[in-house]
Amino acid sequence: MTGFVERVFDNVWLAALVKVVAVFALLLVVVILLVWIERKLVADMQNRLGPMRAGPFGVLQTLADGLKLLLKESVIPRKAELGVYMAAPIMALIPAFLIFLVIPIGEPVTVGGTTITLQGMDLNVGVLYLLAMSSLAVYAIVFAGWASGSKYPLLGGVRATAQMISYEAAMGLALVPVVLFASHRLGGEVPLIGTMSLSQIVELQQGAFRGFVPGWFVFWLAPSFIIFMIAAVAEANRAPFDLVEAETELVGGFHTEYSGFRFALFFLAEYLNMFNLSAIAVTLFFGGWLGPTWPEVLPGWISALLPIVWFLAKTFVLLFVFIWLRATLPRLRYDQLMNLGWKRLIPASLAWLVLFTVVTAWRAWGAPWSS
Amino acid sequence: MALVDYLPIAIMFALALVFAVVSLLLSRLIAPHDPTPEKLEPYECGIVPLQDPVQRFPVRFYLVAMLFVIFDIEIVFLFAWAVQFEALGWPGTIAVGVFTLLLVETLVYAWRRGALDWNIPHRERYRRVVAPEIEEAA
Helix, strand or coil: CHHHHHHHHHCHHHHHHHHHHHHHHHHHHHHHHHHHHHHHHHHHHCCCCCCCCCCHHHCCHHHHHHHHHHCCCCCCCCCCCHHHHHHHHHHHHHHHHHHHHHCCCEEEEEECCEEEEECCCCCCCHHHHHHHHHHHHHHHHHHHHHHCCCHHHHHHHHHHHHHHHHHHHHHHHHHHHHHHHHHHHHHCCCCCCCCCCHHHHHHHCCCEECCCEECCHHHCCHHHHHHHHHHHHHHCCCCCCCHHHCHHHHCCHHHCCCCHHHHHHHHHHHHHHHHHHHHHHHHHHCCCCCCCCCCCCCCHHHHHHHHHHHHHHHHHHHHHHHHHHHHHCCCCCHHHHHHHHHHHHHHHHHHHHHHHHHHHHHHHHCCCCCC | CCHHHHHHHHHHHHHHHHHHHHHHHHHHHHCCCCCCCCCCCCCCCCCCCCCCCCCCCCCHHHHHHHHHHHHHHHHHHHHHHHCCHHHHHHHHHHHHHHHHHHHHHHHHHHHHCCCCCCCCHHHHHHHHHHHHHHHHHC
């Protein structure tokens, strides 16, 4: 058995294949659960039961919905630009799956003599990869809106584009202090080297002050986290920023003309993005998989699994916030949305970046005129 | 990093593509397929659509896209500096500070000119502040 694992992970191709299939399966299971959890939570907050029939407490409801959508007719409107129309749902899905590859979900595991990182791949430009992949999601929405040949999708698509690119700028600015702080933290040990690798950023958050407060970046970078979280809700097109699919004005927004399984792919991509953004926030601000594992008390296999449990638990706490917001807040007006993005979030993140940089630099090297 | 380290991207791309295409083909095979002329019309809440979708939309969306390009490029440069923050010290920080100042100026300019305004009352502001300026210049 041990020999087998070693042989698989010695082969680069097989190792990559195994990891990718594992990530893919994890994402599908998580999304199926997430849709159910969201429906149950929103139902609880609105004093109803939510899905109850498919499986115990309706846990199989998402599977039943997926099956139903698979059996439904996929109507292609007469005026649609066929190629782009058909490609758009697939283009929404692929980046949603790709983002998660760089996120470490657990402590590296050693089986026999081989150490396996629980991460699709450990890119040294991890943070840039996240930004690149999350900006690809815009294309699917533009193409879907434009290719449908119908007015509601077109309006929804144009709105979605402006919204997503606006909040992407704020999100990118909010992440600069994280990279800067990681570089600062590393500076003491390895001069001249910074990092954008997500596994290294997680490791930098190890330790605790005063014995019980964890060394998570959020305690230094709380404003970054708040800006990131607001931008994340807008990037995922979730309430209160779901103007993209504002039912009262735009019917279904960019996916009005999509039915059957094409719609299901958009739906899947939306929930994947929500999970991805929560996982990114956990990795960058809440120490990723870090957490107590009590190796002396618990049996070995439980301590080995605990980091994954910590990671998923933290991620689901943030997902709860997403769902909570949806059940609580009314939708913004479009001009309020753009004002919040450009006139509040971007200046706020710029100001925070300048403040954080000056304070960090001052503490590291003293006044600029003294050096 | 070697090129082979990026292999998971290619594999995941292929896997997601295969998943999407196979499920769409499967749906095509088992789902009913019965297009009627009414069903294929663009959605218009049940009435017959009288006109094609609008081909023109407000120029503001274009302005936002242009501003985004400026800011996104700025952010990429900031990452390059942030990752080497510790190595570059005060000189690097001050250089980036000047660079950021120029971009803040862009934002202030766009803001003052009303490029970030979306609400109708702000058109009032345009008439009051910007239009006299243009008139004066002409």
